[in-house]
Amino acid sequence: MIKRWLIVGAALAGLFTAGLAPVQAAAEPAAPQMAAPPVRDDSIDEPVYFLKGYSKGDPPGVNCGNYWGPALKFFKDEGWRGPRHTVAFYANDRNCSIRIARGSTATSIRELGRRLAWDIHRRYSTQGKSVDLIGHSMGGLIARAALTGVQKQLPGWPPYIYVEDVATLGAPHDGMALGYFCLAAQLSRQCKEMRPGSGFLDWTDENPQSAQGTDWTLIGAKDDGVVGMSALRMRAGHRVWYTGNNAGWSHGALNDITTGTYAMIYENPPELAQEKKEGAAPVRAAMNSLYWWKNW
Numbered sequence: 001m002i003k004r005w006l007i008v009g010a011a012l013a014g015l016f017t018a019g020l021a022p023v024q025a026a027a028e029p030a031a032p033q034m035a036a037p038p039v040r041d042d043s044i045d046e047p048v049y050f051l052k053g054y055s056k057g058d059p060p061g062v063n064c065g066n067y068w069g070p071a072l073k074f075f076k077d078e079g080w081r082g083p084r085h086t087v088a089f090y091a092n093d094r095n096c097s098i099r100i101a102r103g104s105t106a107t108s109i110r111e112l113g114r115r116l117a118w119d120i121h122r123r124y125s126t127q128g129k130s131v132d133l134i135g136h137s138m139g140g141l142i143a144r145a146a147l148t149g150v151q152k153q154l155p156g157w158p159p160y161i162y163v164e165d166v167a168t169l170g171a172p173h174d175g176m177a178l179g180y181f182c183l184a185a186q187l188s189r190q191c192k193e194m195r196p197g198s199g200f201l202d203w204t205d206e207n208p209q210s211a212q213g214t215d216w217t218l219i220g221a222k223d224d225g226v227v228g229m230s231a232l233r234m235r236a237g238h239r240v241w242y243t244g245n246n247a248g249w250s251h252g253a254l255n256d257i258t259t260g261t262y263a264m265i266y267e268n269p270p271e272l273a274q275e276k277k278e279g280a281a282p283v284r285a286a287m288n289s290l291y292w293w294k295n296w
Contacts, residue, residue: 034160037212038130042291046132046164047083047124048075049098049116052255053137054190060105061092067255071134071283074258078287082132087116089142105188109138109200113145114157120146121158130162130212132290136255137227138190140171144234145200147208160211167217167286169254170224174233175201196230207235217289219254219282226251239267240285243275258283 050068055061064086065072072084088096089103089112100115101107124131135143143166149157175196193200207216220231221242232239242249244263264279280288 034211036128038128038162038164040130040164040213043082044080044291045082046130046290047085048080048132048134048290049120049143050084050086051116051133051135051139051142052087052093053139054105054194055090057092059090059092061090061094063094064088064096066095070256070258071286074283075287080287087139089115105190107190109141109190109193110145110149110203112142113147114149116142117146117150117158117161120161120163125158125160125162125211128162130164130210132165132167133163134167134169134286134290135171136169137171137251138194140166140168140173141194141200141204143168144171144173144204144208147210147214148203148205150210151205151208162212163210163214164212165215165217165290167219167289168231169219169282169286170221170227170231170251171218172227172230173201173218174230176227176230215289217286219285221246221249221254221282223249224251224254237269238289239273240279240282241265241267242279242282254282256283257281 050071052062052064052067068086072086075084085098086096088094088099089101089107091102091104093099098119100119101112103112120131133143135141146161147163150161153159172194175198176194192198208214216234216236217238217240218232218234218236219240220227220229222244223242223246224231232241242262242264246262249257258281260281261278262281263277265273265275266279267273279285
């Protein structure tokens, strides 16, 4: 259970051992006065939003129960008590617990971030509650967009949100090479926005913060041939890089691997990076990072 590994993992080393038309911006109601920021703590009671990545297909969409199945089971088995929300944003997404849009790959990532921010604000922030986010692939950019837009106090965005921790798994924070192909081939807007140097990526903040303060953990893998080192190219409190040649790993595997030990390098700036031969699996590393906020 989670109580056991939290006690064992109190030290840093222990922590890691072991198309449709684009969605149009909707008018939003006036927001109530800002609720007092909740206290930052180490908690297994935080609600967690699971943000999936880009989907191909016409129309695009995934079964959230399959996409996040191993991670959801792992969180449950380890005793995480907070609600776990899987997020739908394509019209053809199914078996997701929250829907923020019925868009397509023509819907901008920025707009999905705005929709996510409003859901967090209405559902939790106005009640003085904070949440955690896990974003795989483009889902990590949706999380980054949500915090960026609110931090910039843009019109049409909520006035504040409370996001305590964010963990991204293979998110192309500095873009991905495939984005160049999308641009040349006139493919989808979302794909183009993941091109290195895109207007969207230039717009995002290097370390966006919620009104509560937000602790970021970036997780990437050498074997991820889609995103690679781009997964770590954002200013963040913590970085995890899986260094080994892990048979069967791929970009789509990072959100599935919950058990086993793997060679990793973890970084806790300004401390020197540390290497471990038996580091925790990606989903466990992400869950641990959502629990801790200062005891790294």
